[in-house]
Amino acid sequence: MRPLRYTRPETLEAAIAAFTAADAEARYIAGGTTFYDLMKLGVERPTHLVDVTAIQGLDVVDTAGDTLRFGATALMSDVAAAVQDVPVLAESLDKAASQQLRNMATVGGNILQRTRCPYFRNGAGPASAVGVYPCNKREPGSGCAAIGGLDRGQAVLGTSAACTAVAGGDWPVALMALDAMVELAGPAGVRSLPIADFYRLPGDTPHVEFSILPGELVTAITVPATAAAQRSTYHKVRDRESYAFALASAAVALEMDGDTVAKARVALGGVATVPWRARAAEAVLAGATLTRERALEAGRAAFADARPGRHNAFKIPLGVETVADAVMIAAGRTL
Structure with missing residues (x-):
């Protein structure tokens, strides 16, 4: 059994400090509905979890005014109920996973979920091990078993010679259509970036999936309120x-x-x-x-x-x- 530290800070500043003080294998955690699965599979091997669910205000949902704002730890089910007048958002949440998972999963964590490519998720371990599938996303430089393999569920757009793994999630697709912004906080302060810039095409570095700086976490997602x-x-x-x-x-x-x-x-x-x-x-x-x-x-x-x-x-x-x-x-x- 590998040792694992767990911290549940009550402020954003304390969470960032705890993450920064930990080693390179620290991870922020909220609902954990995807991340815990990856831990069980051995794809993720953190040594320190920083639980952000106790941070006050990080789960606030505000749908008044010209901008919709969703705190990162707001639950998918709660957000779906709050945006019934924005069908693309409500439907993307209602059609995701199961009701039980939507009652646990957060909207901030949802935009960070990783691929369901079977070669990425199954057989984690050294690429030289018998029966382990090579995966550049899991182990950079090892190869991609999906290319030329069982690729029914793989991507047909945005692929590269290094990776064809399809992006997971429904909510991020709706956010992409509505020009959402992602707010992040980290050791260098607070910043926002368009969701179109939040995701990285695989290219030669499929293991680099998000435009997140070391120690940063998602704090909110904002969406312009438009007639469209x-x-x-x-x-x-x-x-x-x-x-x-x-x-x-x-x-x-x-x-x-x-x-x-x-x-x-x-x-x-x-x-x-x-x-x-x-x-x-x-x-x-x-x-x-x-x-x-x-x-x-x-x-x-x-x-x-x-x-x-x-x-x-x-x-x-x-x-x-x-x-x-x-x-x-x-x-x-x-x-």
């Missing part, structure tokens, strides 16, 4: 209707002028290595009279640069239809 946020949807296609990750999903928010799309926001999940903003699809929709064929054209534009593997080419036509369905659902929403 209300005329929106999160459409998720999966193998079964509950407790399953997306094979393809689309978060769509529209500003309409009659039957014409004034502005569109489209993001994809289940098909890319990061929550994927489909700006080519948005360009197809903007200024156009909305029809099913135009929505399909937008879907095709979203996947124009897709690169399938051996077993996941089906995600491209599925993704096209998913985008088109989401666009039509969002357009049918009334303000």
